Amino acid sequence: xxxxxxxxxxxxxxxxxxxxxxxxxxxxxxxxxxxxxxxxxxxxxxxxxxxxxxxxxxxxxxxxxxxxxxxxxxxxxxxxxxxxxxxxxxxxxxxxxxxxxxxxxxxxxxxxxxxxxxxxxxxxxxxxxxxxxxxxxxxxxxxxxxxxxxxxxxxxxxxxxxxxxxxxxxxxxxxxxxxxxxxxxxxxxxxxxxxxxxxxxxxxxxxxxxxxxxxxxxxxxxxxxxxxxxxxxxxxxxxxxxxxxxxxxxxxxxxxxxxxxxxxxxxxxxxxxxxxxxxxxxxxxxxxxxxxxxxxxxxxxxxxxxxxxxxxxxxxxxxxxxxxxxxxxxxxxxxxxxxxxxxxxxxxxxxxxxxxxxxxxxxxxxxxxxxxxxxxxxxxxxxxxxxxxxxxxxxxxxxxxxxxxxxxxxxxxxxxxxxxxxxxxxxxxxxxxxxxxxxxxxxxxxxxxxxxxxxxxxxxxxxxxxxxxxxxxxxxxxxxxxxxxxxxxxxxxxxxxxxxxxxxxxxxxxxxxxxxxxxxxxxxxxxxxxxxxxxxxxxxxxxxxxxxxxxxxxxxxxxxxxxxxxx
Amino acid sequence: xxxxxxxxxxxxxxxxxxxxxxxxxxxxxxxxxxxxxxxxxxxxxxxxxxxxxxxxxxxxxxxxxxxxxxxxxxxxxxxxxxxxxxxxxxxxxxxxxxxxxxxxxxxxxxxxxxxxxxxxxxxxxxxxxxxxxxxxxxxxxxxxxxxxxxxxxxxxxxxxxxxxxxxxxxxxxxxxxxxxxxxxxxxxxxxxxxxxxxxxxxxxxxxxxxxxxxxxxxxxxxxxxxxxxxxxxxxxxxx
Numbered sequence: 062x063x064x065x066x067x068x069x070x071x072x073x074x075x076x077x078x079x080x081x082x083x084x085x086x087x088x089x090x091x092x093x094x095x096x097x098x099x100x101x102x103x104x105x106x107x108x109x110x111x112x113x114x115x116x117x118x119x120x121x122x123x124x125x126x127x128x129x130x131x132x133x134x135x136x137x138x139x140x141x142x143x144x145x146x147x148x149x150x151x152x153x154x155x156x157x158x159x160x161x162x163x164x165x166x167x168x169x170x171x172x173x174x175x176x177x178x179x180x181x182x183x184x185x186x187x188x189x190x191x192x193x194x195x196x197x198x199x200x201x202x203x204x205x206x207x208x209x210x211x212x213x214x215x216x217x218x219x220x221x222x223x224x225x226x227x228x229x230x231x232x233x234x235x236x237x238x239x240x241x242x243x244x245x246x247x248x249x250x251x252x253x254x255x256x257x258x259x260x261x262x263x264x265x266x267x268x269x270x271x272x273x274x275x276x277x278x279x280x281x282x283x284x285x286x287x288x289x290x291x292x293x294x295x296x297x298x299x300x301x302x303x304x305x306x307x308x309x310x311x312x313x314x315x316x317x318x319x320x321x322x323x324x325x326x327x328x329x330x331x332x333x334x335x336x337x338x339x340x341x342x343x344x345x346x347x348x349x350x351x352x353x354x355x356x357x358x359x360x361x362x363x364x365x366x367x368x369x370x371x372x373x374x375x376x377x378x379x380x381x382x383x384x385x386x387x388x389x390x391x392x393x394x395x396x397x398x399x400x401x402x403x404x405x406x407x408x409x410x411x412x413x414x415x416x417x418x419x420x421x422x423x424x425x426x427x428x429x430x431x432x433x434x435x436x437x438x439x440x441x442x443x444x445x446x447x448x449x450x451x452x453x454x455x456x457x458x459x460x461x462x463x464x465x466x467x468x469x470x471x472x473x474x475x476x477x478x479x480x481x482x483x484x485x486x487x488x489x490x491x492x493x494x495x496x497x498x499x500x501x502x503x504x505x506x507x508x509x510x511x512x513x514x515x516x517x518x519x520x521x522x523x524x525x526x527x528x529x530x531x532x533x534x535x536x537x538x539x540x541x542x543x544x545x546x547x548x549x550x551x552x553x554x555x556x557x558x559x560x561x562x563x564x565x566x567x568x569x570x571x572x573x574x575x576x577x578x579x580x581x582x583x584x585x586x587x588x589x590x591x592x593x594x595x596x597x598x599x600x601x602x603x604x605x606x607x608x609x610x611x612x613x614x615x616x617x618x619x620x621x622x623x624x625x626x627x628x
Numbered sequence: 629x630x631x632x633x634x635x636x637x638x639x640x641x642x643x644x645x646x647x648x649x650x651x652x653x654x655x656x657x658x659x660x661x662x663x664x665x666x667x668x669x670x671x672x673x674x675x676x677x678x679x680x681x682x683x684x685x686x687x688x689x690x691x692x693x694x695x696x697x698x699x700x701x702x703x704x705x706x707x708x709x710x711x712x713x714x715x716x717x718x719x720x721x722x723x724x725x726x727x728x729x730x731x732x733x734x735x736x737x738x739x740x741x742x743x744x745x746x747x748x749x750x751x752x753x754x755x756x757x758x759x760x761x762x763x764x765x766x767x768x769x770x771x772x773x774x775x776x777x778x779x780x781x782x783x784x785x786x787x788x789x790x791x792x793x794x795x796x797x798x799x800x801x802x803x804x805x806x807x808x809x810x811x812x813x814x815x816x817x818x819x820x821x822x823x824x825x826x827x828x829x830x831x832x833x834x835x836x837x838x839x840x841x842x843x844x845x846x847x848x849x850x851x852x853x854x855x856x857x858x859x860x861x862x863x864x865x866x867x
Contacts, residue, residue, distance in 0.1 A: 455692060458717035459644055462737035466650035519645035549695040553643060553671045 084144045086230065095157055095231025095239065098142060098210065105138045107213070112168035114209040116141070140212045144230070146205050154203050156196040156210075157236045159227040162301055163216035164190045169202050170209055178301070184217040189302040193240070197233055218302065247292045250408045254285035257415045261422065268426050273328035277422070280321035281415050287314045288408055315355040316346045319362030325418075326366055330373035330381060338369070363388060380421035387417030436603075443603060444494050446596050447538050451489040463517040478516045485509035492537040496604055500533040504562075507544045511560065514548050520556045522548070528564035535573075536600035542593045543575045543622050551579025551620065569628045578619040601626075637684040640668045641675040641701075642715070643693045647736070651688055651715060654743050670694075672701050684710045686750065691716040691725075703728060704772060707765040709788065709803040711811065713746050729761035729812040749811065760814030764792065766800045775800060781830060782852060783809065785823040795848075818862065820844060821855040834859065 084098055102121035110116065118141055156167065164178030164187055178190025202208065212228075231239075258281035265274035290307050323342045327335045342365065346358075353361070367388050373381035391410035398406015460482060467475035488506045492498045504526065511522040524544070544560060552558050561576045594613070601609040601624065608627040613620070638655060642648035648668050655666060669675040672693055679687070687705050689712055691698040702725060705712045711731040714721075715738065722733040732746040764775045775792060784791040785806035792800040802809060810819055816828040832845040834854060842854040854862075 454719075455717050458736045459647065462650065462717070463644065463646040465737045465739075466646050466653075470649075470653070517644045517646050519649070551694075553694050 084142060084230075086144060086146055095229040095235055098144065098156075098228045098230055101140050101142050103138050103140050105135050107137055107139070111139045111141070112171055112173070112211045112213070114171045116209075136217045137215050140214065142210050143207055144210055145207045146203060149205055150203050151200070153200060153233045154198050154230055155233040155236050156194075156198060157227075157229040157231060157239075158194045158196065158212075160192065160301075161194075161212070161226040161228070162190050162214055163187055163218050165212050165214040167196055168209075168211040168213070169198060171211075172202075174198060174202075180213060180215040181217060182215075187215050187217045189218050189300060192299045192301045192304040195233075195236055195240070243292065246405060247288060247408075250405075250412060251285045251288040253412050254281050254288060254415060257412075257419055258282035258285060260419060264422055264426060268429070271328075273325050274422060276321050276325035276328060277415070277418060280318055280325055283314050283318040283321060284411050284415075287311055287318065288411075290314070312350075312355050315358050316350055319358055319365075320346055322362055322366055323369070326369045326373070326384070329384075330369070330376070330378040332376075363392065380418075380425055383417050383421040387414035390414060390417065439599065439603065440496065443596070443599055446592075446599075448489070448493055450538060450542070450596070451486065459517060460513060467516065474516065478513065481509050481512040481516070485513065489538075495537055497534040498537045499531075500529060500535050501531055503535050503537065503540050504529075506538065506541045507560075507562075510541060510544055511548075511558075518548075518552065520552065520558060522552075522558040522560065524560040524562065526562045526564075528566075529562065533564070536597075536604050539597050539600055539624070540573075540575060542597055544577075546591070546593050547575070547577040547579055547620060551577065551581040553580065555580050571626045571628070572623055573626075574621060574623040576616070576619060576621045581615065581620060597624075635662070636664045636686065637682065638664055638666045638686045638688065639675060639679060639684050640666060640688045641670075641672070641693065641698070642668070642688070642690045643670045644690075645670075647690075647715075651743075654740050655688070655747075657740065658744050658747050672696060672698060676701060676704070679705070679708065679710075684708075686710055686731075687712045689714050689716075691721055692718055699724075702730070703765055703774070704767070706730065706763075707767045707772060707803060709805065709808065711750060711808065723759055726759040727762040729764060731812060732758065752811075761812050764802060764809075766792070766802050768800070773800070777814065780817075781827060781846070781848065781850075783813075783817070783825040820858050820862070821853050824852050824854075826852060834862070 084096070084100055086096055101124045102118050103124055104111065104118070104121045111118075121141065124140075158165075158167070158177070162177060164176070164180045166176045166180060167174050175194070175196040176190070177194045179186075179188035181187030229236075258278045261274050261278035261281060265271060265278060268274075290311050320339075320343055324339050327338045332338075345361075349358070349361075367385070370381055370385045370388060374385060390413040394406040394410030394413060396406070398409065460478075464475060464478055464482075467478050485506050488502050488509070492502055492506075504524070508524055511524055514520075515522045540562060547560065548558070555578075559578045561574075563574045563576070565572045565574075594611075598611060601611065605626050610625045611622070612625075613622045615621075636659060638659075640648055640651050640655070642651060648670070652666050652668060656664060667678060669678060670693070675687075675689075687708070687710055689698055689702060689705065691702065691714060699721065702712065702714065706728050713732045713734065714725050714730050715734045715736060716722075717736040719735050722735070725733050731749055734742055734746055760777075762777055764777060764780070766773050766775060775794070779794045779796070781793050781795050783802075783806065784793060786801070788803075788805050790802040790804055790806050790809050792802055794800065804812075806819075806823065806825060810817070810825055813825065817825050818828050820826050826844065826846070830846045830848070832847055834842060834844045836842050836859075840856045842856065842859045843851050844854050845851055
């Protein structure tokens with residue numbers, strides 16, 4: 062395909078000097094695509110005779126096939142070319158003119174067939190026309206044979222257009238279909254990008270305001286806007302002046318999108334250098350703003366993104382692989398698009414990239430939600446375990462049995478017993494749904510428990526502390542459980558018991574030890590994994606995940622449990 | 629309570645001092661201080677070694693001592709010559725305890741009335757309110773054997789022991805005397821003679837041989853004597 066074009070171009074080059082420069086248009090060709098009109102000659106001035114079909118324009122400047130005279134700030138000029146139709150034609154043809162002007166007048170075979178805007182002699186009298194113009198040509202003008210196309214252009218407004226002007230000839234249907242097709246395509250892409258922007262904004266808002274999602278949303282939004290601005294063809298009614306004003310934003314939008322992309326990546330895959338990297342990129346962007354073209358910016362931003370994503374993969378960040386796939390997809394699409402006539406590939410690439418990232422985000426978030434619900438479930442379970450501890454039948458029934466005896470034999474003590482029970486119940490109900498409680502409350506329930514058991518066992522149990530400041534926060538009923546266990550499995554015959562809670566701090570560790578002088582014999586050492594110990598482990602894991610350890614063993618004169626927490 | 633020539637020996641196994649105190653106090657009240665010798669133990673080992681050495685009449689046992697399960701001691705205790713009453717906060721085990729033939733299962737907390745009721749059963753147990761026993765345990769060569777009561781055909785008294793005559797014709801010796809064991813047997817076991825307890829369901833009929841000589845015929849063809857007093861009582865019950 063490309064080779065064919067090349068050949069034609071070569072032939073045209075060769076024939077340039079010898080033939081009257083013209084376009085030879087085969088009607089069959091027009092079945093497939095509109096044909097670009099080439100072989101233009103130009104003259105920087107004005108004369109009414111220049112519209113004529115017959116004119117000696119040998120002295121005119123020959124243009125290469127790119128028309129972009131706005132670059133050289135020419136305020137007034139004419140374009141002329143010849144068109145030969147090689148066969149009969151029964152369909153209405155149209156001229157398709159994009160990005161030409163200021164304003165222009167189109168002459169076919171010497172006749173004025175249409176104007177775009179109003180040609181003026183200065184910037185005040187000139188009225189800029191539309192960015193895109195479709196001019197149907199009546200059938201008798203497109204009969205077999207040679208025809209002349211002349212265009213008179215004024216550009217006193219000095220509108221500078223980024224793109225080359227494009228003039229083509231095609232059947233009217235083709236051209237209007239083409240425009241509709243492109244409109245639709247671009248609007249779809251812009252909508253998809255806009256939707257992604259909204260989606261990620263919602264994710265940002267709804268889930269913990271993770272900042273990377275905000276940047277991703279902005280990135281997608283900026284690209285959505287840029288997509289529309291860049292392909293102004295869709296705005297067939299758009300005034301060229303207005304369009305160019307808007308198009309002026311494309312460069313800054315590209316630069317900003319780069320900043321957003323880099324910001325998204327460095328916040329998603331955070332490192333200690335995150336702030337530095339962003340700052341560096343912003344400085345680079347600001348510095349290169351006027352020097353580097355938008356296209357180059359895109360290459361730079363994608364390169365930076367790729368390097369950073371590779372680093373994230375190396376560091377085994379979650380979602381980094383998907384991001385890289387997205388970037389590669391973007392590069393591939395862009396390259397394919399670059400090779401073809403219309404660079405839709407670039408836009409598809411962006412869509413693919415944002416899509417990959419959005420999948421990754423959505424997965425991460427659903428995982429977070431799942432883990433969070435697991436944590437909730439665990440917390441609820443622990444809470445109910447805590448409450449159940451307090452109302453265990455064994456504890457209550459035995460206490461009531463003891464209370465019964467006290468009521469009948471020693472009412473004063475019965476009252477004290479009831480008070481101790483009430484103290485324990487009261488504090489338990491207060492601490493039920495906390496993850497951490499003040500150590501003072503914990504000591505309260507331990508002491509209440511020791512008092513209650515003291516009555517029941519007709520013994521005297523005391524709790525002393527060492528190294529406790531009173532400001533410590535501990536998981537609820539952990540020491541209480543240890544005290545319970547200590548009492549249950551020992552003191553069968555002793556009439557007194559000593560419990561000592563010690564706290565020691567080293568470097569980054571806090572060690573709590575609970576010692577009691579139980580007379581438990583070696584034969585009666587309970588298995589470690591009673592429900593009490595499981596409860597303690599679950600509480601420690603809840604509040605100090607992965608940084609705790611629990612050790613429980615007999616000593617010479619009793620039992621020692623130590624809990625280590627690493628800060 | 630009937631008069632006893634020697635005092636009743638009672639063992640209380642309870643690790644909570646205050647509850648143990650209560651059991652003791654109420655027991656003394658119910659039985660009368662002069663009639664009873666009470667020993668209190670707070671561990672299973674201590675209780676077991678005492679019971680092994682001393683002959684007792686009644687064991688009051690808590691099933692949850694120092695966090696340990698007293699049920700094994702229970703199974704062993706049931707094989708003893710004495711009755712066992714369980715006093716426990718853990719009601720889950722009640723049914724199983726009855727199946728093993730405890731005299732009563734008292735849930736904590738308990739009133740004097742409740743304990744009195746249990747002691748009443750010690751003397752005479754005919755209200756059959758509790759779930760029937762399903763097992764008897766015997767200790768043979770220091771090992772505990774569980775015998776299903778449904779396999780027992782009849783029981784013959786043998787001094788302070790009882791002979792359990794099983795359907796498969798084997799005989800096991802139980803530590804409880806006939807009167808004592810009668811207390812824990814389900815209602816279908818009736819006393820027909822000073823020395824015999826029979827499973828009602830196996831009796832074909834009673835026979836009278838004149839001159840106050842009675843006996844009964846079992847389905848297996850075996851004949852067992854029937855005491856005169858017992859015969860009269862059965863006859864009244866049937867009418």
